[in-house]
Amino acid sequence: MQKRTGWMIALVAALAVALVLTLLWIIGSRQTEASPPEQAATAIPTQTPTPTPSETPTGFPANTSVYDVAVLPEANVYAVNAALPVDDAPDAPTSGQHATAQGEGAPVWADPTAEPVAYLPIEFVHGGTTVPVIERQEHWVRVLLSGRQAIPSQGNPAQITGWLRVADVVITESAVSVEVSLSERTVDIVRDGVPERIATDFAWGTEATPTPIGRSFVMKTAVVPEFGYTRGHPIVYLAVQSPTLDGFAGGDVAVTAFHYHDARAGAISNGCIRLDPAAIDALAQVPVGTPVYIRP
CATH class of the missing domain: 2.40.440.10 (L,D-transpeptidase catalytic domain-like)
Structure with a gap:
């Protein structure tokens, strides 16, 4: 009887040890599934946001050439210059800015990709040297000018315009x-x-x-x-x-x-x-x- 009791105790102890080992194996397996290896976590590269490129300024390219304004016709009230365009949007608003020439005067373009066709003086006895800006770009401003493209008997005498380089003028606000x-x-x-x-x-x-x-x-x-x-x-x-x-x-x-x-x-x-x-x-x-x- 004692022999049988001892055998049963040993069997129960062995089963208990087996049960503990089984539980430890299950817990270890679950932890492995829930937590990826540390190497796998660091292997995912960090994504650096790609910066959004700044908007490219629109308008005509810069022109840094030097011009002798003394050889250009002056844009003044008496001038009749067929190269200068007539205002094509006479009802449109202006930019709320004025432009005044610097230095010896500001070259005037009909087309900023071509050569200048006149110049805006710093001073003129009959005025017309402070002009309203009707279009603003990074390197250029389009302005109203005094003078005419033609006299009425020979062409269109309406308000004329021209382009100036921003570097050649002082721009002021006006309301x-x-x-x-x-x-x-x-x-x-x-x-x-x-x-x-x-x-x-x-x-x-x-x-x-x-x-x-x-x-x-x-x-x-x-x-x-x-x-x-x-x-x-x-x-x-x-x-x-x-x-x-x-x-x-x-x-x-x-x-x-x-x-x-x-x-x-x-x-x-x-x-x-x-x-x-x-x-x-x-x-x-x-x-x-x-x-x-x-x-x-």
């Missing part, structure tokens, strides 16, 4: 413009997008000598005592000229302007806009280069 509606008989000075109505009636051009439509800019403001009809009020000259007159009063130009006149109602002028004293005095305060929009 002022002038809006004229011929049909509504209104003139507004717009500052930072806020219009100020300065006129609700005025005189404009006749059918034979119409006021030019579209965008231009203030070329010069001056008091001209010999023009008695102004009664001592300033004249605000625009860069655009008459669409029908080659010249005026014996001169070679037919510049459009805002000015005072005793007769200032209806289609009676040679293209100028005749205003009352308060309106012309207000317009005389806007800086040269200010864009002016004349709407039908």
Whole structure:
């Protein structure tokens, strides 16, 4: 009996040892399945994000050539330069910036991939040297200019444009413009997008000598005592000229302007806009280069 009891105890002990070993093997197997080898974890390469390339600036390529502006025709109110293009978007907004030449003057291009066809002077007695930017690129700005592509009897006398290199000019911000509606008989000075109505009636051009439509800019403001009809009020000259007159009063130009006149109602002028004293005095305060929009 004792012999049998001892055998049973030994058998139970052996089974217990076998059970423990089995449990240890199962636990070890499960840990191996749940945790990949350390080498496998470090073998996965770290993905470095590919940087997004910066946007390539659009526009014409840079031009660093040196030009002698003395051999180029000047872009001024008297100039008639067939190489300079007429403004192809007369209703479009400007960039809100002005450009003024540096150094001896800024070469002007009709096509930035070709050669310059004129130059913008730093100073000119009749102004027109601070010009509004109508398109801005990295290396170039397109601007409105004084002068004409042709006189009316020979071609298109409308507002002209040209390209300047950014490196040749000083660019300044401007938040002022002038809006004229011929049909509504209104003139507004717009500052930072806020219009100020300065006129609700005025005189404009006749059918034979119409006021030019579209965008231009203030070329010069001056008091001209010999023009008695102004009664001592300033004249605000625009860069655009008459669409029908080659010249005026014996001169070679037919510049459009805002000015005072005793007769200032209806289609009676040679293209100028005749205003009352308060309106012309207000317009005389806007800086040269200010864009002016004349709407039908």
